[in-house]
Amino acid sequence: MPINMIVCCKQVPDPEAPPAVFKVAGNKMTLPADVKPVISPYDENALEAALRIKEKTGGKITALSLGNKLVRDVIKKSLAVGADELILLEDEAFEESDSWSTAYALATAIKKIGQYDLIFCGRQAADWDAGQTGLGIAEILGIPAVSVARKVEVTDGKVRIEQVIPDGYEIVEVALPTLITVTSELGDLRYAALKGIMAAAKKQPTVWKPADIGLEPSQVGAAGRHSKLNKLFQPVKEAKCEIIEGDSPEEAGANLAVKLREAKLL
């Protein structure tokens, strides 16, 4: 049975950028221009989960993204790796969303899309790391949700999920439609093949403004927040590392042991 899947993909600043380039200015995170945005890594895992199901079972994947001035060659990666359609909730009004206003807008857009069996989200986004949006969408839509999945399979209208728990995993079954948040153990997103890239470049995403999903600008983005950001800051680290030297790496290793003894750590 071919199934309809929706994958929520968020554009975030590259979390792999060296820590030193993350600078807070005026309650906002600023990064140098050469740090390019990426799709949030867990969302990439989510996309991979959907692609594997599509390969095995068949189906349609719609990637869904929210933001403003989304970088096309970043966000269209979903199309390049095999998503069938890309819908962008893209408008100034969507800027500075929190978990609530993000989930609310995404859920409203998903209702407009209408046909869905499986919704995938990353377990959390690499910018605010809140880990709420996926489960929030499920609550708003009133569908079941399973979080932190490391494997997802669809058989006979049911989803079988390996959900990561402390010291192991659970195998959980749930009927469609359902929402699943995905973790990195599921595996990296495949690389985009040239053919996919070329096809993606020719395809234009569907862009929806708040009004297109029946929302007022006051219900989305900064205006629709439930939380107030009081302060964004970077704690100062005082720690200073003492480098233990030696004439050879082996000697340095031995000196480290001696040092730990001297420092009474042993």
Place this chain on the structure above:
Amino acid sequence: MAENKGILVYGELAGGKLASITTELLGCGRKLADDLKEDLSCLLVSDTVGEASKEAIAFGADRVYTVEDASLKQYQADSYMQVAEKLAKELSPRAILMGQTSIGRDLAPRLAFRLGVDLATDCLELSIDPEAKLLMRTRPVYGGNAQATFSSELMPQITTVRTKAMSPMERDDSRKGEVIPTKVEIDASKIRTKIVETIKEEVAGIKLEDAPVIVTGGRGVGGPEPFKTTLKELADILHGAVGATRPPADNGWVPSAMHIGLTGKIVAPDIYIAVAVSGASQHVAGCSGSKNIIAINKDPEANIFKEAKFGVVGKYEEVVPAFTNKLKEILAG
């Protein structure tokens, strides 16, 4: 609707006793409640709660609500949500504190969206704004590259707290408190997920969370083998456990239960030895509470040296065996 008052800790049990995160939540909840001059309650949900309710009082709760039902033996979102939603509505606390555990991560967002209120996850610091009496909730963002303080006027203010971020109170069994058994009818028809099987990937030896010493290998270790040999030998000498950063877990070099970091385990041992670990913020988030971080890395510019107290610049293949041998010598006296 009644005015929201008091702090409610959503407690978790481990092996029939109060989980350590719950004692931490009670410790922090106590302070907040005292600042507000309001009460601290604790909710315990299981098939049988037993003595844990008394423990909760000893660790600071004024009232303990116990919900017992055979169907609540194992956490399932759809059953636990029925309890959490009902109690949150009935008790209308000012704030609900949960652990940033696998239960808290799963339950808190659902509850917040069900109630239409705000949630701040994975918080490191909580305080009461004296004027607005709002909870100021500070949490790491951008993979630990910054922190942010959030507040919300929507009640209850739901918050999950990172493990080991707060200190429990000294246990005081003479403390007085009230245990209130509460009945919640669990509607089985609303449970939409089914747990087919639970598979434990036990890691032999000391549990990471309890180990006083942890030896962690990063991507730079190069493969699964050193985790079983070089790193394990070092950990064994120090009676510690072996951990890993995310890439070794994602690559299947080690079970994911060994992953330490923002989305893995949060640890705070006395000695944390990071071997061939670059020190990405997402990893540091999981070990920054350690008392002494020691870094061994061939790249002198690796970020982990910014976190460490002591460091050696060199190939771990050369440094670690020599380090282990010298330790053997020293510890043998």
Place this chain on the structure above:
Amino acid sequence: MDFGFSPEQEKFRQEIHEFLENDADAKGAKEEWAAGNGYGPHTWVIMKKLGARGWLTPAWPKEYGGLGLPAMYRALAMEEMDYFTGRGSRGVLCGIGMTGTVLLGHGSEEQKREYLLRISRGEIDFALGYTEPEAGSDLANLSIKAEDKGDYFLVNGQKMFNTACHYAQYHWLGARTQVVEPKYKGISLFIVDLKTPGITIIPIQALGFKTNQIFYDNVKVPKNCLVGELNRGFYYIMEALDHERTYTTSRLNGELEKLIQYAKTSGKSKDPIIRQKLAQLSTEMEIAKLFALRIPWMLDRGMRPTPEAAILKVFYAELQQRVINTAQQILSPYGQLKKDSKWAQLDGEFELEYTASLEGIITRGTCEVMRNIIALRKLGLPAR
């Protein structure tokens, strides 16, 4: 990517090309500039002719005498003008480049009406009034003082190397209005009529061109001559420089073409070393062209080309040195013969250029200062 021009752009360029190719005043202007005197009668005429067609300021809005076209058109117009009229680089003329750019962004409506139309028609020009004896590359250190006296500003002090003072009508003056640290926060911009009492202009003959010292002795500058906000002048200067470190390559390229032609006709092109050198210069010229066109391309996409303009300046100015020196080597003993001298080759052009080209590596920010900008702004190296 696209390294060609659109048909509209080609047509625009062609029109200017055909107009200038046979215009006697263009040739006259070229001679005036070559003599190092700046504007002469031919220059004023050709400026007015170009201005009447909107070609001096194609990227300005139509209401202020522009054509409302993208910055790329301006670059094309400049290429043609520089090719035909020589060293007086139209694009960096103070009126169009500095005054016009700042007025468009920050000037009062009154100032815009008063000056922009006349600038765009080629009727007036401004002398750049930044440099002082103690403020060259370190422009923020300028000290000429403008005191607020209620009804007017009272200006006292001195400027150095203010080249256009002997033919422009107005001074584009950067003056200190506040003594403050950091120093750049106390600078304001003024438009001063050069005929105002108290102004003395003393000529300086530099290598290959004529420039001036200018003294302000209790000069009263009306309040409405302040441009933009008080003490914001340095910001305006920097912003305008991003637009104005624009170099065209057509004139230098024209010289290289002449040199290549000379090498061919004189038989010097058989020398493998000369072949290598000329091929290298032609390669570098192509790079300079691309660097030059990158600036309007960025401006048209709303990007601020600060380090890119610095790259262009360094590359162009140093390329100019290499072209001139290679010319001197190829001309060998004849290189030193002046225009009109018996035996002078190529009209003595490279003798003149040899000295005049020095200006290129110094003015509008030395190459060294440009390298600092590249390091700090493009590569993000630490300031200290």
Place this chain on the structure above:
Amino acid sequence: MDFSFNEEQEMLRKSARQFLEDECPKKFVRDMEEDEKGYSPELWKRMAELGWMGLLLPEEYGGLGGNFLDLTALLEEMGRALLPGPFLPTTVYSSLPILHYGTEEQKREFLPKIAEGKLIMTLAITEPSGRFDEAGIETKAIRSNNDYLITGTKLLVPDAHIADWFLCAAKEGEGITLFLIDAKTPGINCTLLKTLAADKQCEVILDNAKVPARNILGKSGAGWEIASKIEQWGAIAQCALISGCLQQVLEMTVDYTKERMQFGKLIGSFQAIQHQCADMAIDVDAVKFITYEAAWKLSQKLPATIEVSRAKAWTSDASRRVCLTGHRIHGGLGLTEDHDMQLYFRRAKAMELAFGDGDFHREIVAKELGL
């Protein structure tokens, strides 16, 4: 005028960068220097699956119909990662000439296999003369019935030791003819040469190697026209590799100056270092633009002789300057084998020499200028 890659090229670039960062780390580059094959068949297969081998080939031959600018985006990433292996010999030096000059039969035989990653080819032109022109070819092809017997020595043939087929230039009478030669043909002997970059370049000796006449590429005696076209393609491909390589050297060096403390200060705050870094940045920008312009001309199928030679002339010299400055700034650390700087320094030289250095291409520019 447009100085930016299009969306598709940006996506290709990002995807290639990620793939190569994961699959071609410096450890792999070092391992391949030691490895006899000098490439990984596994990685080759994965690159083929991504469609890279077929980038320039039309769809009817299993390719994707990309152009030279698309290729430039990909090659810059390969240069940045110092990807070892026979990518250019197989694609640009072999599949392109077959596509443009081959018979329909030849195209059908070779191109789909190349696109699938099932065929490795290389170009055997250079000879002991060390020249890049027609006069440098002494290898002889003698007709015998429906075959040719080819005898001679080819030098510095990239990846010949693993190639399935060669594209080989030989003298036939007064003209040059190009032959497609099966590497397994009796009479062919291939020896790996030890090189500065530890890349895999070979001596190939042909001793009466028998090649069927139908394996001529293009027309008999008219092979030099094709060879000079290949040299153009090859030169600009090398420019793109150098461009990526130098961009990485610049980034690596600039990063280092922001971390390295001396005399109590970050060395990046010293003007002497800043000016060196600025010069590197100017060189790298120039390399990019002059390369892109030539690649654009090729992608538009416009004549590009002077543009290609300008690009290779500038890029070859810039590669030396940028790598040298990179080394100066890295100090002693960059000299150690553990550091990546020396890898770039050695590889850049191989790229500089491939298809003619600066002097060689300046002479072409001079000719084009009518000098």
